[in-house]
Amino acid sequence: MAKIVAGIACSHVPAIGVAMDRGVTGTPYWEPLFRGYEPARAWLAALAPDVAVIVYNDHACAFSLEIIPTFLIGVAEQFPIADEGFGPRPVPTVQGSPALAWHLAESLILDEFDMTIANAMPVDHGLTVPLSITCGKPAEWPFPVIPLCVNVVQYPPPTGARCFKLGQAIRRAVEAYDQDLRVVIYGTGGMSHQLQGERAGLINREFDTAFLDGMTKDPIGLTKLTHTEYMREAGSEGVEMVMWHVMRGALDGNAKEVYRHYHVPASNTAAGLMILEDGGGT
Amino acid sequence: MKEPRDYESIPGTYVYDARRGREGYALNMFCMSLNKAENRKSFKDDASAYLDRFALTAEQRRAVLQRDWLGMLKVGGNIYYTIKIAFCDGLTFQDVAGMMSGVPKEVYAQMMLAGGRSPQGNRYKDAAKENDERG
Numbered sequence: 001m002a003k004i005v006a007g008i009a010c011s012h013v014p015a016i017g018v019a020m021d022r023g024v025t026g027t028p029y030w031e032p033l034f035r036g037y038e039p040a041r042a043w044l045a046a047l048a049p050d051v052a053v054i055v056y057n058d059h060a061c062a063f064s065l066e067i068i069p070t071f072l073i074g075v076a077e078q079f080p081i082a083d084e085g086f087g088p089r090p091v092p093t094v095q096g097s098p099a100l101a102w103h104l105a106e107s108l109i110l111d112e113f114d115m116t117i118a119n120a121m122p123v124d125h126g127l128t129v130p131l132s133i134t135c136g137k138p139a140e141w142p143f144p145v146i147p148l149c150v151n152v153v154q155y156p157p158p159t160g161a162r163c164f165k166l167g168q169a170i171r172r173a174v175e176a177y178d179q180d181l182r183v184v185i186y187g188t189g190g191m192s193h194q195l196q197g198e199r200a201g202l203i204n205r206e207f208d209t210a211f212l213d214g215m216t217k218d219p220i221g222l223t224k225l226t227h228t229e230y231m232r233e234a235g236s237e238g239v240e241m242v243m244w245h246v247m248r249g250a251l252d253g254n255a256k257e258v259y260r261h262y263h264v265p266a267s268n269t270a271a272g273l274m275i276l277e278d279g280g281g282t
Numbered sequence: 283m284k285e286p287r288d289y290e291s292i293p294g295t296y297v298y299d300a301r302r303g304r305e306g307y308a309l310n311m312f313c314m315s316l317n318k319a320e321n322r323k324s325f326k327d328d329a330s331a332y333l334d335r336f337a338l339t340a341e342q343r344r345a346v347l348q349r350d351w352l353g354m355l356k357v358g359g360n361i362y363y364t365i366k367i368a369f370c371d372g373l374t375f376q377d378v379a380g381m382m383s384g385v386p387k388e389v390y391a392q393m394m395l396a397g398g399r400s401p402q403g404n405r406y407k408d409a410a411k412e413n414d415e416r417g
Contacts, residue, residue, distance in 0.1 A: 203398025
């Protein structure tokens with residue numbers, strides 16, 4: 001049987017990827033952020049998962065406004081790196097995990113989550129920056145990846161509660177898979193940030209700290225935050241944090257926090273990273 | 283849904299909802315086209331001619347040509363899309379965020395280094411409402 005062994009919550013700020021691609025992570029601006037990533041990289045290398053499910057949002061790369069899937073799963077063999085408007089990032093092509101991805105797609109749909117299925121799509125910084133943060137700059141990514149996209153670009157995104165339930169369904173589907181695979185799940189985006197309008201640059205450390213604490217103390221309570229509460233308290237793009245609930249829902253009730261890093265600023269954003277190990281329960 | 287939407291009480295924020303989605307579709311699809319290198323080149327070579335390919339309103343066209351970042355949001359621009367024009371110009375997200383909030387680049391950068399814009403006083407358009415909610 002396959003198992004979810006851990007969850008990683010991680011911001012996906014594009015500038016973090018640019019800093020790595022340009023080799024400037026040691027500057028006074030970036031060094032404190034990247035220093036905090038080192039323990040997470042060591043932890044993940046030691047864990048050596050067989051496959052990762054990465055929950056993220058596309059930023060007008062794979063999808064435009066022509067078709068806006070609320071939840072989508074990528075079942076391809078490979079996912080090329082998107083040109084987001086300044087050329088593709090110089091990182092390895094992402095290898096998929098089609099057998100498990102198709103199993104998840106079928107299981108989730110029959111479990112009443114109406115997934116869109118993607119046989120071909122490029123992946124943008126929403127997926128590749130969390131990989132870079134947690135894996136560094138390898139010649140090939142150390143594990144295959146199943147991309148799971150959530151719409152947060154066109155209002156309304158799915159609710160936090162719905163995202164949490166999707167995570168629970170992912171756990172059921174993984175546990176019903178007949179191969180012994182150790183699966184890690186990423187919930188990406190956030191934390192507080194606002195990229196638009198006169199209020200751009202909003203950061204709410206108090207909100208972010210409570211959100212990080214809530215991941216273990218009161219994950220169900222956190223799912224009750226409304227979109228307007230996210231936008232008012234954590235900035236208009238802070239609503240990306242609904243994606244963390246997919247990750248949290250896929251872990252058991254006793255998931256333990258084993259690492260946390262929080263840093264302001266990464267460009268316009270409060271960058272958060274949290275590692276949760278599954279308790280092995282239900 | 284009930285109108286006005288509760289998020290409309292947030293100051294300086296343009297939520298890309300159904301109304302803006304209808305208004306901004308062509309503008310954002312133009313931005314999307316800049317994901318292709320050949321289109322970026324055509325836009326750089328002759329912006330006005332390139333924009334003729336898209337059904338923009340006069341105000342959307344003006345906002346793009348003048349790089350009025352805030353103006354684009356007011357006529358249906360979605361920041362995840364309009365930022366592609368900035369990338370084409372060699373600007374960063376932080377450059378554009380500073381321009382939208384109406385302060386010089388250095389002032390904005392310093393605000394971020396100091397911990398960002400405080401939510402205090404920035405939660406409601408109506409300052410009295412914030413005091414009520416915070417008790």
